[in-house]
Amino acid sequence: MKKPELLAPAGNLEKLKMALMYGADAVYMGGKAFGLRAFSDNFEDIELKQGINFAHSLGKKAYITINIFPHNEDLPDLPDYIKSVAAMGADAIIVSDLGVFRIAREVAPTLPVHISTQANSVNWSTVKFWQELGASRVVLARELSLDDITLIRDKVDIELEAFIHGAMCISYSGRCLISNYLTGRDANRGQCAQPCRWKYHLVEESRPGVYLPVTEDERGTYIFNSKDLCLINHLPELIDSGLNSFKIEGRMKSVHYVATVVKVYREAIDSYCTSPDTFHIKQEWLDELQKVSHREYTTGFYFNKTNENDQIYTSSSYTQTHDFIGLVKEYNSETRLAVVEQRNNMKVGEEIEITQPGEEPFIQKISQMFDAEGSSIEVAPHPQQIVAMPMAKPVKPYAMLRRPEIRRER
Structure with a gap:
């Protein structure tokens, strides 16, 4: 094989x-x-x-x-x-x-x-x-x-x-003319506006402004x-x-x-x-x-x-069950601290999941966080903020931190 x-x-x-x-x-x-x-x-x-x-x-x-x-x-x-x-x-x-x-x-x-x-x-x-x-x-x-x-x-x-x-x-x-026709952006030259994801209504020519249902119980539908x-x-x-x-x-x-x-x-x-x-x-x-x-x-x-x-x-x-909140840049095996680049707001006390190349994911709580100066902080709110935090298990560069959440539409 x-x-x-x-x-x-x-x-x-x-x-x-x-x-x-x-x-x-x-x-x-x-x-x-x-x-x-x-x-x-x-x-x-x-x-x-x-x-x-x-x-x-x-x-x-x-x-x-x-x-x-x-x-x-x-x-x-x-x-x-x-x-x-x-x-x-x-x-x-x-x-x-x-x-x-x-x-x-x-x-x-x-x-x-x-x-x-x-x-x-x-x-x-x-x-x-x-x-x-x-x-x-x-x-x-x-x-x-x-x-x-x-x-x-x-x-x-x-x-x-x-x-x-x-x-x-x-x-x-993928050979589509809808984007070019509706927006002037040619999908076949790399500029697709994704009109197939837009919501559409059916209008009869002699009754402008009257939006007819396309499906049984809706006035609009994503038909494409x-x-x-x-x-x-x-x-x-x-x-x-x-x-x-x-x-x-x-x-x-x-x-x-x-x-x-x-x-x-x-x-x-x-x-x-x-x-x-x-x-x-x-x-x-x-x-x-x-x-x-x-x-x-x-x-x-x-x-x-x-x-x-x-x-x-x-x-x-779109739907998803987890948010991506951080990316590991470095890990110190002696201190068990990981240097993490923030990708979404995260706080001390939150339960997170860590997934990394070649390893099974594991779950832990954020017990502490430290800013770039080594000061203890409770929250990392700034995009791509660099923080350090203890890890329950060793991690590798490129490990991802995720926060489980109730499934929701996005």
Whole structure:
């Protein structure tokens, strides 16, 4: 059995480091141009190089997104950008457009090219076409079933990648014109305004101002709003299908989201590959995926055509059970004090949970806190305030502090 790559999103350098420390085999990230997440933090050129180097220092990989559908005015700077990415040591670029693919092969012929899900590869002949052109991997369209994926695997000899967790786009593999039509922001050039998450009413042309119900008991509905993809319960089938890479969506998601989701899938994949005959889904994995900000979960197109049960009609809200409140920067094993960067208001006496790479989470109370000058404090209210606090167990850098809460909409 070949263990699939676990591929994580990296919206900025901190998220990249967290994803890799929590168990990702590779990350995908975008520069300030030519990617489909223009409103993510993204990376300056020097940060791209730092991210690639950090991944390589851990024996892991970094892929760069160049997956917009460019117009003529986007092309002049593209060859130099591709050459610079290749010179940085990127392990591959991810592209959607044949024109971008042609330029990449011309200016950086040894740079591996992955074909984005935006290219809508839904059959084995299309995948074979990309293979014959020289692509090294195809990210399959999200509209495929597991049976479709298995058939494609049998027909081609190229790496296959598929999304296994994260937000779902209402449009065909993300190729959407609604944002451009309503706001002038082109989703296919990285500027999506996410109008699929807006609330809509039905208005009949001759009766302006009369908002007709779209569903039985509401005057408005989120008719485009998909549930989030989650395939943790189906890892054995996914691994057995022969997919080479499992992709997590979320370059615009939080540090807490990226680290938590990566950790869950890392543990589950390793558990199955170590002992497939005794593998079972652990409740703590399911619980962890409820702690991060998410919509209700669905299996998407993997096992059936999507229907009304895969949509959320009443709200575009997210839910989560825990707040991310701090990130461990250092730990002194003699004093048992951790240096923590505050990410949300926290107080002495609160019960918190600590999760960290490669370890089981544990719960403790904040018994004391000290500010940067060593003075005792009761509360840390300032964003990214540096505090020290005793830890019940040893912790590592990149450990996260979370505060359990009553589940609520966000």
